[in-house]
């Protein structure tokens with residue numbers, strides 16, 4: 219699956235501050251979904267305001283699309299995009315890689331974090347609907363040092379480091395865009411449950427005890443499922459708890 223999907227545009231930039239910022243700049247004139255890839259980002263950001271390590275050779279891209287849907291449904295693109303990223307990796311790496319998904323949208327390779335996704339909705343977008351930017355970063359060539367990430371975070375890994383396979387970001391984007399288009403069609407045609415089931419089939423630590431931490435609370439429990447709204451469901455000593463947003467630690 220490597221043909222560029224119909225209906226999706228693409229722009230390739232040498233250097234940009236952040237492909238998410240670029241999404242904001244093009245949003246007012248956006249008439250069709252557009253992938254933005256940058257060979258280098260000077261101010262890449264990750265979840266919860268963290269900086270994102272972005273050496274050349276890694277994948278840095280953002281899909282920007284206009285959606286006329288309620289916010290809760292728009293947010294489910296977190297799972298659509300994570301699954302598409304998983305699919306693209308599985309396709310190009312084959313059986314040489316042990317891939318899994320960490321709630322809500324990290325992709326793991328051999329148990330280490332190799333890719334992350336950051337969703338942002340953009341204001342001032344001109345025409346009707348909401349503009350969603352899905353920022354995707356994947357360590358194709360280089361991973362940050364463990365000292366560059368939070369002490370409790372998973373070991374950062376790269377595709378090259380774990381498998382010896384060298385992947386070109388532009389080539390990889392073609393696979394990712396094709397898989398995203400397929401999963402997006404699946405989502406809009408059959409609803410979230412098919413995405414949810416596929417995501418769960420690859421979930422890391424399902425059935426095991428994990429910890430979900432927000433800015434103020436920490437919840438430990440058995441990872442039971444992801445519900446029909448995308449919430450993480452943990453079974454704690456005081457019963458099931460549904461968590462809409464958190465960082466997860468194993």
Ligand SMILES: O=C(O)CCCC[C@@H]1SC[C@@H]2NC(=O)N[C@@H]21
Nearest residue numbers: 236262263264265334335353355
């Ligand atoms: O913290 C995470 O796990 C999410 C990281 C998302 C990084 C990507 S790289 C492309 C896009 N541009 C950014 O500035 N961030 C996202």
